[in-house]
Amino acid sequence: MRPFKYTGANSPSDALKLLIKNPNARFLAGGTNLIDLMKEDVERPDELIDLTRLDSTSFSKISFGVNTAGVSLGATGKNTDAAHHPEIRQNFPILTKAILAGASAQIRNMATNGGNLLQRTRCSYFYDTAMACNKRSPGSGCAAMEGINRMHAIFGWSENCVAVYPSDMAVALSALDARIKVMQADGNVRSIPIHDFHRLPGDHPEKDNNLNRTELITSIEIPTNKFAAHSAYVKVRDRNSYAFALVSVAAGLVLEGNKILSAHIAMGGVAHKPWRALKAEALLKGKIASTANFTAAAQAEMTEAKPLSHNKFKVALGRNTIVSALEIALRGAESPI
Amino acid sequence: MEEKNKSIGKAVNRIDGILKITGKATYATDYPIKNMAFAVIFKSTIASGTIVNLDTTSAEQANGVLAVITHKNAPRLNEKGGIRGGALLQSPEILFYGQHIGVVVAETFEQARHAAHLIKVDYQKKEGKTDFEKLATSAGAPRGKELADLIRGDALGMLDTSAVKLEEVYETPIEHHHPMEPHSTIAVWEGDKVVLYNGSQIINGAQAAAAETLNLKPEQVRIVSPFIGGGFGSKGGQWANLILTAVAAKVVSRPVKLALTRQQMFNSVGLRQQNIQRISLGASKDGKLISLVHETTTQTAIDSEFLEPCGDCSKVMYEVPNALISYKVAPMHMMLPTYTRGPGKSTGSFALESAMDELAYKLQMDPIELRIKNEPQKDPSNGKPWSSRKTVECLREGAKAFGWANRKVVPGSNRVGDDLIGYGVACGTYPARQRDSSAVIKLTKSGENVFAIVEIAASDLGTGTNTILAQTAADGLGIPLVHVTVKLGDSDLPPAAGSVGSVGAASFANAVNDACTKITDELLARSAKQFFIRPTAYQLIVSENIKNYQTRVDAKAPKEAEQYSAHSFNANFAEVRVNALTGMVKVTRFLAVTGAGKILNPKTARSQIIGGNVWGIGMALSEESVMDPRWGNFATRSFGDYHVPANLDVGKLDAIFINEEDKIPNKMGVKGIGEVGIVGVAAAIANAIFNATGKRIRKLPITPDKLI
Numbered sequence A: 001m002r003p004f005k006y007t008g009a010n011s012p013s014d015a016l017k018l019l020i021k022n023p024n025a026r027f028l029a030g031g032t033n034l035i036d037l038m039k040e041d042v043e044r045p046d047e048l049i050d051l052t053r054l055d056s057t058s059f060s061k062i063s064f065g066v067n068t069a070g071v072s073l074g075a076t077g078k079n080t081d082a083a084h085h086p087e088i089r090q091n092f093p094i095l096t097k098a099i100l101a102g103a104s105a106q107i108r109n110m111a112t113n114g115g116n117l118l119q120r121t122r123c124s125y126f127y128d129t130a131m132a133c134n135k136r137s138p139g140s141g142c143a144a145m146e147g148i149n150r151m152h153a154i155f156g157w158s159e160n161c162v163a164v165y166p167s168d169m170a171v172a173l174s175a176l177d178a179r180i181k182v183m184q185a186d187g188n189v190r191s192i193p194i195h196d197f198h199r200l201p202g203d204h205p206e207k208d209n210n211l212n213r214t215e216l217i218t219s220i221e222i223p224t225n226k227f228a229a230h231s232a233y234v235k236v237r238d239r240n241s242y243a244f245a246l247v248s249v250a251a252g253l254v255l256e257g258n259k260i261l262s263a264h265i266a267m268g269g270v271a272h273k274p275w276r277a278l279k280a281e282a283l284l285k286g287k288i289a290s291t292a293n294f295t296a297a298a299q300a301e302m303t304e305a306k307p308l309s310h311n312k313f314k315v316a317l318g319r320n321t322i323v324s325a326l327e328i329a330l331r332g333a334e335s336p337i
Numbered sequence B: 001m002e003e004k005n006k007s008i009g010k011a012v013n014r015i016d017g018i019l020k021i022t023g024k025a026t027y028a029t030d031y032p033i034k035n036m037a038f039a040v041i042f043k044s045t046i047a048s049g050t051i052v053n054l055d056t057t058s059a060e061q062a063n064g065v066l067a068v069i070t071h072k073n074a075p076r077l078n079e080k081g082g083i084r085g086g087a088l089l090q091s092p093e094i095l096f097y098g099q100h101i102g103v104v105v106a107e108t109f110e111q112a113r114h115a116a117h118l119i120k121v122d123y124q125k126k127e128g129k130t131d132f133e134k135l136a137t138s139a140g141a142p143r144g145k146e147l148a149d150l151i152r153g154d155a156l157g158m159l160d161t162s163a164v165k166l167e168e169v170y171e172t173p174i175e176h177h178h179p180m181e182p183h184s185t186i187a188v189w190e191g192d193k194v195v196l197y198n199g200s201q202i203i204n205g206a207q208a209a210a211a212e213t214l215n216l217k218p219e220q221v222r223i224v225s226p227f228i229g230g231g232f233g234s235k236g237g238q239w240a241n242l243i244l245t246a247v248a249a250k251v252v253s254r255p256v257k258l259a260l261t262r263q264q265m266f267n268s269v270g271l272r273q274q275n276i277q278r279i280s281l282g283a284s285k286d287g288k289l290i291s292l293v294h295e296t297t298t299q300t301a302i303d304s305e306f307l308e309p310c311g312d313c314s315k316v317m318y319e320v321p322n323a324l325i326s327y328k329v330a331p332m333h334m335m336l337p338t339y340t341r342g343p344g345k346s347t348g349s350f351a352l353e354s355a356m357d358e359l360a361y362k363l364q365m366d367p368i369e370l371r372i373k374n375e376p377q378k379d380p381s382n383g384k385p386w387s388s389r390k391t392v393e394c395l396r397e398g399a400k401a402f403g404w405a406n407r408k409v410v411p412g413s414n415r416v417g418d419d420l421i422g423y424g425v426a427c428g429t430y431p432a433r434q435r436d437s438s439a440v441i442k443l444t445k446s447g448e449n450v451f452a453i454v455e456i457a458a459s460d461l462g463t464g465t466n467t468i469l470a471q472t473a474a475d476g477l478g479i480p481l482v483h484v485t486v487k488l489g490d491s492d493l494p495p496a497a498g499s500v501g502s503v504g505a506a507s508f509a510n511a512v513n514d515a516c517t518k519i520t521d522e523l524l525a526r527s528a529k530q531f532f533i534r535p536t537a538y539q540l541i542v543s544e545n546i547k548n549y550q551t552r553v554d555a556k557a558p559k560e561a562e563q564y565s566a567h568s569f570n571a572n573f574a575e576v577r578v579n580a581l582t583g584m585v586k587v588t589r590f591l592a593v594t595g596a597g598k599i600l601n602p603k604t605a606r607s608q609i610i611g612g613n614v615w616g617i618g619m620a621l622s623e624e625s626v627m628d629p630r631w632g633n634f635a636t637r638s639f640g641d642y643h644v645p646a647n648l649d650v651g652k653l654d655a656i657f658i659n660e661e662d663k664i665p666n667k668m669g670v671k672g673i674g675e676v677g678i679v680g681v682a683a684a685i686a687n688a689i690f691n692a693t694g695k696r697i698r699k700l701p702i703t704p705d706k707l708i
C-alpha cells in the first residue's frame, strides 16, 4: 500500500470538487474493495475522499416513491440496511436475497450500495501485480485467457479480457431494471439504466463501466415490479457462503394463473456485467410455466455461450441454475432469508 | 483420590479459555516490546532462475526504512541447520515462485510494506518444472528409505486372478494449512542471545533449528510460544521467516516483528502436496480381499524431498495377503511440502476408503460388512499384535447411532424436492506413540493448600494441552485443578516432544504423570510415617509440613510398546444433500466414532475430532490451491478463493468415543486424537455423494461443477 492522504467530503458536490482537484484521488465508501486492492498495490490513489461522512443526507437513506413509484437506495447506504429493510424484503425480495448471498455479514455491514456497483473483478491475475492483465495495466496481456479461468466469463468476453463482474446485488438490480443516478462535475444529474451501466470488456477492459471519473453515484432507483411473490435468487458457488458465484440467477415471473406474462432473468458469474437473459425471457413470454418450458428457454439462452478451457461446466450449470431459479420463483412465497 | 474428585476424564473447560476470549492470551506478535521495528518480506515472481539485478535504492530512501536485507548483504547462515524450505537469502538462485528474496525493516509496518513495493528485480529466467500433470508421467522413486515399496505376496499376479477387480485413480489437490494465526515472530537480541516469540509446535526443535541456522549454540536461542493460533503441521518444522526476523533484528539492532500475510502463507510455510493415487483391489465373490495395490505419484520441491505417506492406511486397515504399496515423486519448482494434518492418512484414506466403497457396490455388499469381513487380527504390515483395535465397534456403534439402516441402497433413490440425500461411511487410523519428554513439578504449601507448578517445554496449538496437563497434575498430586499452574511453550523449560504426529498428549501427560508419581515416591521415602493406603503428594506435603518441594522426570515410552502395533481407529458417517440441479453439496450430518484409548478430557477431545471433521469437509468439498502450471504461482491467493468451510457448510456434527483401556502404548493409555479426526472424512463424504447421486467423484474437492 502506498502512502495516501485522507480527506472527508461534506456534501456530494464538495466530494466531486475534491476529486476534480486531484487526478489521483478516489472516492472511499465502505473500503471493503478499494482498500484490499490498495494493499495489493493494484489501486494506487494518493488521496481518498471519504463519502461516508455524508451519512445523514439522503445520500445514505432508503426512500420510497421519490422519482418513480419504486425505491431509491442512497449510494452510501449500507448493503445490510438495504437487504433488511422491511419494504425491500416485501416488495423486492430478490434484492434482499442477492445482497445476503454476497460476502459475509461483517463485509455487508461496511459495504455500501454505490461501492458494491463499482467493485472490481475477482480475477486472481488482476489481483496479482506480477501477472499480465489488460484490466490492471492496459496492453500487458491477459494471463487468464490461457490460464486458470474456471471462474471467468462465458458470454461477451473479448480477446483482451475474460473477467466476470462479481456483484450479486447488481444481478438482482438488472432483473429489476434499476437505474443508477449520478451527479456530474457541474452538479447536473443523469440516470443510467443498469443495463448500460456496466460494460463488456471489448478493447477497453480497464473500463469496468460507463461512469466517468468525475461522476458520483448518488442513488440507485428501482421501479416497482409485479413479480415479488414469484422471484428467486439462486447462487451456485464452491462453498455455501462467503464465496463468489460460479453462476447466479435472479429470476422473477409475472404470472396469470399458469401463464407467464413476462419473465425477468439476469445472470451473474458469466460475463463482464450482469447478463440479462433476454432470449430466455422472450421464449417464456406467454408460455405456460412448466419445467419443460423453463428448460427450453434456459437451453436457448446458453447456446451462444463461449466457454474457456476451464469453465465449460458453466454452460450446463447456467442452464440448470436458470431452471432452478424459475422453479423456485414459480413455487413462490419463499422467505427471503 | 476419590473417583468423583478426579479431573481426568471429565469435560473440564479450558483453563486458558477466559484469557483467549478476552484477548489476553499472548500469541507471538502480542508482546508490547519497546522500540520495535517492523519487517516485511518480499518474494520472487518467477519459479526458476537467478536474480541478476536487485535495485533497492528507492526502498532504502523511503520514509522510515531502516534496512533492506537481500542475498547481497544478508549474514551467512547455515542452510543445513534444519530450517525447512530454504529461502534464507543466501544466494541469488530462485527455486520456487514466491521464494523470499528480501526483507524490508522500517519504523512502522505500513512503511515497510510500502517500501517493499518499490524494489525492482531483474531475473534471468530458466525453464521451470511447474506442470505437475506433465511431470507426473516421469516421476521417479523417492530418495527417502522410509517410503520404500512394501511388497507382500504377489499383489499384481493375484489381482489378475481375483474374481472381482477394481482399479481406479483418486486425486487430491494441493492444500494449505492456513492456521488462523499466520506465521509471525518477534525477535529480541540480548547481547549474543536471541529471544524468539514464535508459534512453534516443537519448542526444542525450533530452538535447535534456529540455533544451527544462525550459527549459535542452542542455549543462545530462546523460543517463547505459550499460545499458538493453530498450526496443523505448518508450525512443526520452522521456516525462513523465523530466521529472517532474527537476522533483521540483528541488522537494525532493535526488536523486530515480522508477520506473514495471508497471501504470503501460500508459498512460505509448506503445503500438502498434490497426489495421484492408483488403487487396485482384488477380492473373492464373497468379499474377502485378495490383493491391494496402492501406488502414489506425488510432487516435492526441486532441492529437497518431502512425501506424505499416502499408503500408510493401506498398510494396516485390512487383512489382505498380497499387497504392493509404492511411491513415485516428481521434483518441481515449488514450495517444499510438509506435514499436514493426518499426513498421508487423510489423503490416502480418501483413495482406499473410496475404493472399498466402490468394491462394496460391485459386490452388492453393505460397505460396513465388507470392512468387518476384512478386519485384520494383527497388523498385516509387520505381524505385530494390536495393542487394541476397535474398528468393528466403531462401525457397529456408529451405524446404530447414525441410523445407517435408513440408508437407501440404490444410489440416487432418496430424493426430497430437488435434493438428493445419501449416506456414506469410511474408516481411518493414525499411529499412537509416546515420545521422550521431561517435566518438572514444583510444590508449595500455603496454609492447608498445596499449589503446583508444572514445567514442560510442551506446546499448545490451541487444542487444550494446557488443560489436560493441569488435569493430569491435579489427579497425580491429589490437589484441585485450580491449584495447578502449567508453564509450557518456552525452551527454558524442561525439554519435551512436540505437538505433532498426535504424540503430544501421550508424551506430555505421561511425563507429567510420571513426575507426579516420582514426587510422591520421594516424599514418601522422606516420611517416617507408615501408610496403609498410598498417600497423595498433597497428603505428604501437608502431614510433613514441607514448604517447598520439586522434582524432575525424564519420561520415556515403555519398551514393551515396540512389541505391539498401536493405533487410533475411527469410523466416519456422513449424510449429504446434493442439489440435483446446481450440484451444491451440504453435509447435513456427520458422525465420527473413535477408539483412541483414554480420553483425558471429553470436551477438548470432542473439539479435536469435530475440528478434524470440519477440515475433512473442506478437503472433500472445497479446499484446493490451484497452481498455474505455466509459472508455478498460485491462482488461489486469499481466503476469497481458498475455500475453507464456512458455518453454512457444516451441518450437525457428533463425536462418540469408544471406551478403550489400553496401557500398552503408554502408562496413561492415551493414543492421540490430533490427526485421526480428519482421516476417513473425505471418503465418507464422497461415498455419501455417490449414494445420493450415483456419481463417483474421484478427484477432490467435489465442487458443483463435478456433479452437474
Ligand SMILES: Cc1cc2nc3c(=O)[nH]c(=O)nc-3n(C[C@H](O)[C@H](O)[C@H](O)COP(=O)(O)OP(=O)(O)OC[C@H]3O[C@@H](n4cnc5c(N)ncnc54)[C@H](O)[C@@H]3O)c2cc1C
Pocket (backbone or CB within 6 Å): A026, A027, A028, A029, A030, A031, A032, A033, A034, A035, A036, A051, A075, A076, A079, A101, A102, A103, A104, A107, A110, A111, A112, A113, A114, A115, A116, A117, A118, A119, A166, A167, A168, A169, A215, A216, A217, A218, A242, A243, A244, A245, B640
Ligand atoms: C472477502 C470478500 C468477499 C466478498 N464476497 C462478495 C460476494 O460474494 N458477492 C458480492 O456481490 N460482493 C462480494 N464482496 C464485495 C463487496 O460486496 C464489495 O467489496 C462492496 O460492496 C464494496 O462496497 P464498499 O462501499 O466497501 O466500496 P469501496 O471499496 O469503498 O469502493 C469501491 C469503489 O467504488 C468507488 N465508489 C464508492 N462509492 C462511490 C460513489 N458513491 N460514487 C462513485 N464511486 C464510488 C470507490 O472509489 C471504489 O473505487 C466481497 C468482498 C470481500 C472483501
Ligand code: SF4
Pocket (backbone or CB within 6 Å): A121, A123, A124, A125, A126, A132, A133, A134, A135, A136, A141, A142, A143, A144, A145, A160, A161, A162, A163, A205
Ligand atoms: S481476465 Fe481481465 S482481469 Fe483477468 S487477467 Fe485477463 S485482462 Fe486481467
